[in-house]
Amino acid sequence: MKPFLADNFLLNSSVAETLYFDFAAKQPIYDYHSHLSPAEIALDFRFKNISQIWLQGDHYKWRAMRTAGMNEESITGNASDKEKYLAWTKTVPKCIGNPIYHWTHMELKRPFGISGKLLSADTAEDIWAQTESMLAQREFSARGILKQMNVKYIGTTDDPLSSLEYHKQMQDDASFNVSVTPSWRPDKVFKIELDGFCEYMQTLGKLANIDIISFDNLLTALDRRIQHFEIHGCRTADHGIENMRFAPVPDEYTLNQILKKRLAGNTLNDIEINQFFTGVHVWLAEKYCQLGWVMQMHIGPQRNNNSRIFRKFGPDAGCDSMSDKPFSQPLARLLDAMDVAGKLPKTILYTINPAANEMLATMVGNFNDGSIAGKVQFGSAWWFNDQKDGMERQLEQVAQLGILSQFVGMLTDSRSLLSFTRHEYFRRILCNKIGDWVVNGEAPHDINMLGGIVNDICYQNAKTFFAKPE
Template sequence: MKRFMDEDFLLETETAQRLFHEHAEKMPILDFHSHIHPREIAENRSYRNLAEAWLADDHYKWRLMRADGVEERFITGGRTPGRDRFQKFAEMMPKAIGNPMYDWVHLELARYFHSHVPLSGKTADEVWDLANIALSQPEMRAQAILERSNVKVLCTVDDPTDDLKWHKAIKTSGCKTQVLPTFRADGALTIEDPDWENYMKYDLGQAADVDIVTMADVREALHRRLDYFAAQGCRIVDCGVECVRYHEVEEFELDDIVGKYINGKGTPTKLDQERYRGALMLFLGKECSERGWILTIHYGALRNVNTKRRTQLGTAAGFDSISARDSAKGITLLLDALDRLESLPKVILYPANPADNAVIASIVGAFPSDGTRGRVQQGAAWWFNNTRKGIEEQIATLASLGLLGNTIGTVTDSRSPFSFPRHEYYRRILCNYIGRLVECGAYPDDDEMLAQIVDDISYNNAARFLGFEDLVVEEGKKNA
């Protein structure tokens, strides 16, 4: 029997162990989708205890605690002492057997706090005290965590109306990690949201200094904000939608839609929503193409399905689910429209529904580009798929239907600076998958070829895809 989460955790063969320890483990991190608030990095935040570090914003942890019947005051906090909240979390942990959170938590304990104690209600005191001693040290402040995690680039998720003052502050703070904003366009896309009118008029409109009345005004406002984000190094536009639909639509029809709903005249019909959203995503794709940026689409999630809890706790609190709506035709129509306009940028598609793995893996091969490896990519196993099984299935599907060696690896998609071991988790699973192929004779045991594949998927492919050619790490320079 293997020891609990030892150095060869998830590495079932000698080849997998060699590939991970000699190659994947040594590669830096390029985390191009993170929900860490840039203020934490700009102010070089310190964390007083594990409740503050782990439980303040992590809806993944909140969901598990709720599933264990824990009272909300121990989950999202309020006046409840952090030690009491952590106790409830620790008591829940043994029941999370097979859940990625169990693995992530113990990887974080090992990597940042040098603790290999299985977390439970009985060990909560020991882990709490050990971690809090570590957290009091300067090397556990936000910027130092990024450095010790070997994070070269971090892309945060930011609303188009953001003034990006914290990104500006980071640049003068001495932070050794390059921290860049991402243009998250959800606020402009969700025309069905009751707050859309106010957002467009008073948030986006004022930030861009545009009086939004027509579809052309929407485009102009977003164009100005894209320019503003460009000045801070942005190179990704991100769209989060439940379902992707695309319709060919006339400009006067779009003007009617915008003019009607921005003045609060009724609720948008499904068709109006789809027409507007598709046209806006087409515009954003064209902007990405002109700027040499990347368009990312996160789709397939039903958000805030519990109305009562949303009213109590707001959005992004852990009350979401997978949507089963089909987006395949909408995605292909959108990509095809951009391609016909010679405006198809690099694209990353993130499906929340694991049933879409093969769908997306087939779509990415239908839109190639001369001279660009994998212009359209399937993003890492996202959200509900970010599990051992989900990652294995995504890797296997990509390998079966395309070129696994061109995939751009994973991201944390997390609000915590302690989440970077999720890259390690992915890399271990990747090396294990490749190791099995080698040891069953399905791929040659050629260390040079294998090292290139593992290094590229772990980091280099993402660096090239995002345009950080100067950060690509060649073999023999991993420890430089």
């Protein structure tokens, strides 16, 4: 029987241990998609207690706490930081089998160095005091944690309206050796059907110094904001897509009429919504190609299912789930429209529903053209899939239906500075998977070759893939 969270955690063979400790564990972290606050990093924020760095904005934990019977006051309400933390310590022991249980104790181990002590109501006071004392030290400021975790790159998630002032501050700080760049998140631009679209167009137009009354005006505004992001080091666009759409667009006149109809307050039909989605995406893809940006598509969440909580707290409150709506056909037609026009950028596709894993793993092979290794990728196990068996399934399907050695690896997709241990979690699972293949005679016992592949997946592939062209 292995001790819990021992050095060989998730590593079930000597081959896996060698691959992890001699290769994976030494690699820096290239976190190309996160929801970290640029302000916290730029200002080198000091957290007063572990509740602030652990629980604020973490809908994974909020969801678990509700399920464990904690009241909303101690989750998102006006309870004190300490009271929310105590509610969390009562929740964690009930989470055996959920990756949250692993992540929680891994985050105590790194960076706090707390091991051999399980979080519970019995240990709550000791861990609170110990972490509170450590968070007061310079090594546990926002930047201090990044240094401890060996983070080299972070891609934040930023609305086109963002000033990017904190990114500029970090760009100009020669003493800071972590690259933190914005990621363009234009969801509110292409979701023309949503409430608030017209108001967003007004705000976008004012910021871009143009009245958006036509589709051409919109493209001008977007181009100006894209250039703003480019100046601030942007390398990637991230599209959150609940419903994948496609409809042929006859000409720009059609898009012009659709936009004017919506801005006049009228309701669009499904074909018009799909045409606008398609037209904006094809145009954006061309811009990404010109600038060398990577296009990421996170596909398939069913958001804000609980209207009571949505009305009270807004989005990202822990009430999203998997959608089972098929999307292979519109996705293929959209990618094809980009490819035919020579406008398909480097692309990563993610699914929230593992039922679509094999579909995506085969879809990406349709649009790789030899110009760039792994130009179109099936992205890492995302959201509800970023646990042990979800990562294992994703790795197996990338390997069996594509080429694993070209995979760009893991990301945190997190709002917490403690979440970088998810890279360790992924790396251990990756090394164990390859180790199993060796033990079973399915891969050669060539440690240098396999170790090189591990190094690439953990760091080098992403660094190369997201690099801007010379």
